[in-house]
Amino acid sequence: MTALTRxxxxxxxxxxxxxxxxxxxxxxxxxxxxxxxxxxxxxEHTWRATGExxxxxxxxxxxxxxxxxLGNVVRADRGLPLFGFIVALVSVFGIAMTIDGIxxxxxxxxxxxxxSILYLVIRVVHSAVYLWAARGDARLTRQIWLSTAAxxxxxxxxxxxxxxxxxQRLWWWAGTVALEALATWVLSVRGPGWRVQSGSHxxxxxxxxxxxxxGESVLSLGITVAKLDLTAEILAVGLLGVLVSISLWWPYFxxxxxxxxxxxxxxxxxxxPDIARDAYTYMHLPLVAGIILVAAGLEExxxxxxxxDVSEESAVFIAGGAALFALGAAVIMRLVGGAWGWLxxxxxxxxxxAFWLPLLDPxxxxxxxxxxxxxxxxxxxxxxxxxTVVVEGNGD
Numbered sequence: 001m002t003a004l005t006r007x008x009x010x011x012x013x014x015x016x017x018x019x020x021x022x023x024x025x026x027x028x029x030x031x032x033x034x035x036x037x038x039x040x041x042x043x044e045h046t047w048r049a050t051g052e053x054x055x056x057x058x059x060x061x062x063x064x065x066x067x068x069x070l071g072n073v074v075r076a077d078r079g080l081p082l083f084g085f086i087v088a089l090v091s092v093f094g095i096a097m098t099i100d101g102i103x104x105x106x107x108x109x110x111x112x113x114x115x116s117i118l119y120l121v122i123r124v125v126h127s128a129v130y131l132w133a134a135r136g137d138a139r140l141t142r143q144i145w146l147s148t149a150a151x152x153x154x155x156x157x158x159x160x161x162x163x164x165x166x167x168q169r170l171w172w173w174a175g176t177v178a179l180e181a182l183a184t185w186v187l188s189v190r191g192p193g194w195r196v197q198s199g200s201h202x203x204x205x206x207x208x209x210x211x212x213x214x215g216e217s218v219l220s221l222g223i224t225v226a227k228l229d230l231t232a233e234i235l236a237v238g239l240l241g242v243l244v245s246i247s248l249w250w251p252y253f254x255x256x257x258x259x260x261x262x263x264x265x266x267x268x269x270x271x272x273p274d275i276a277r278d279a280y281t282y283m284h285l286p287l288v289a290g291i292i293l294v295a296a297g298l299e300e301x302x303x304x305x306x307x308x309d310v311s312e313e314s315a316v317f318i319a320g321g322a323a324l325f326a327l328g329a330a331v332i333m334r335l336v337g338g339a340w341g342w343l344x345x346x347x348x349x350x351x352x353x354a355f356w357l358p359l360l361d362p363x364x365x366x367x368x369x370x371x372x373x374x375x376x377x378x379x380x381x382x383x384x385x386x387x388t389v390v391v392e393g394n395g396d
Contacts, residue, residue: 011075012133017198019205022077026067026089027212033060033096034216035223038292040099042220042299045313052103052170053296054289058177059119059158061285063092066126066147068205069281073140073197074133084129091118103166112162112169120155127151139192146191150183181282188277196264196272203261206280210252213288217245217295224299234305240366241298244318247370248291248325250377251343256329263336279335286328293321294369301362312358315365319357322369323350326376333380342379346372 037060041053067088070076076085095118098111105111127148134140154176161172188194196202221241228234260279267275297317304314326347333340349372357365 011078011081013073013075013197013201015198015200017072017075017201019201019208020071020075020077022082022085023068023071023205024208026076026085026092027064027208029089029092029096030060030064030209031212031216031219033092033099034213034288034292034295035220036096036099038216038220038295038299040103041293041296041317042224042303045296045300045317048170049103050293050296050317053292055170055173055177056099056102057289057292058181058285059173060092060095061288062151062177062180063088063095063119063122064209065281066123068202069194069276070126070130070133071205072201073195080132081129084125087125088122091122094118103169105166107162107164107166107169116155116158116162119158123151123155137195140195143188143191143194146187147184150187151180154180154183185277185282188273193270194273194277196269196276199261199264199267199272202276202280203257203264206284207253207257210257210284210287210291211249213291214245214249217248217291217298218242220295221298221302224302228302231305234302237298237302237305237363237366240363240370241302243370244294244298244366244373247373247377248294248322251326251329251373251380252287254377255338255380256332256343259333259338260336263338275336279332283328283332283335286324286331290321290323290325290328293317293324295321297321297362298366301366304362312362314362315357315360316354318362318365318369319350319354322373323347323354326350326373339380342376346376 034057037053037057040056041050043049044052067076067085070081071085074081076082095115098115098118100111102111102115127144130144131141134144157172157176157179161169161176164172218241221238225234225238260275263279264272264275294317297314297319300317301314324347326343330340330343330347332338333343350369353365353368357368
């Protein structure tokens with residue numbers, strides 16, 4: 001083995017592995033990306049713009065997830081994986097810079113083309129590094145090749161959408177997300193299976209991205225407030241907005257997060273990838289999307305206050321985001337055998353509230369979110385476990 005081979009080698013992890021500083025730096029880039037998505041939704045505040053923003057979020061989510069799985073089996077701060085993470089980090093920042101004008105740009109323009117090409121670069125580098133790290137593990141290597149067969153056609157849809165007029169782009173890119181999500185899940189269940197080396201690392205990674213999403217909601221609100229002339233009313237709404245972020249933090253970090261971490265810790269090695277796939281990879285996306293929608297509602301509410309206007313969209317975003325967050329949390333708790341009833345009830349409440357809260361003052365929506373989510377957090381303990389019901393993958 002040459003010195004170059006040793007330097008480029010993949011350093012495997014063990015069950016005690018924790019998040020590295022390179023992964024932390026990688027995650028920080030996502031704060032900027034989340035702010036970009038939130039700003040787009042809040043500024044446009046239409047159904048189509050909301051769908052566009054959430055679609056971009058889903059694409060970004062898949063990028064984050066695949067590197068999270070890689071960092072669980074090899075160290076992200078050493079050897080060839082380190083160079084891969086650096087390429088991905090820079091590329092994600094480039095993707096985030098394109099978000100602002102991506103849906104108005106003509107086919108073949110810089111923004112959509114750069115977005116799709118950078119995504120393609122990230123996925124190619126990820127697969128190459130993962131295959132390098134999995135040398136000698138025939139089962140994992142086969143699973144990586146199956147995953148590659150899923151994302152290549154999905155990426156081609158992304159490139160095709162970048163070349164088409166903006167009114168067609170949404171549907172082609174929606175196909176990208178749908179194809180990759182469905183194919184990845186099926187191939188994961190039917191395939192030989194992934195590896196989860198460290199349950200602690202996996203839980204910590206997703207806890208951190210949740211913190212970043214919540215931090216983005218505060219940051220986005222703060223950036224909006226800083227652009228305005230401060231009044232007592234704007235100050236009050238801003239402070240209430242921070243309380244909303246805390247009320248979203250509470251049920252997750254006091255209930256949902258510990259419940260999933262405990263389930264992952266207690267599971268047999270062959271069941272860990274199933275929990276990691278279902279409860280983390282798939283069901284944490286609705287949680288982040290819900291936080292983004294709530295943040296967009298808070299931003300829109302502050303802007304409406306500054307213009308002495310009443311914003312119905314603000315209440316819709318807050319209620320809809322809270323409903324999505326609560327529903328995702330309830331499903332996660334159901335998957336791992338935790339207490340999920342109050343979360344499900346709150347999801348129904350917020351879904352119904354999206355129709356009548358806009359008729360009231362937007363501040364009422366903020367206060368309602370704080371009170372209901374805080375009550376649900378108080379009523380949802382983390383220690384109630386039963387049998388997990390995640391779909392099991394093929395153990396071949």
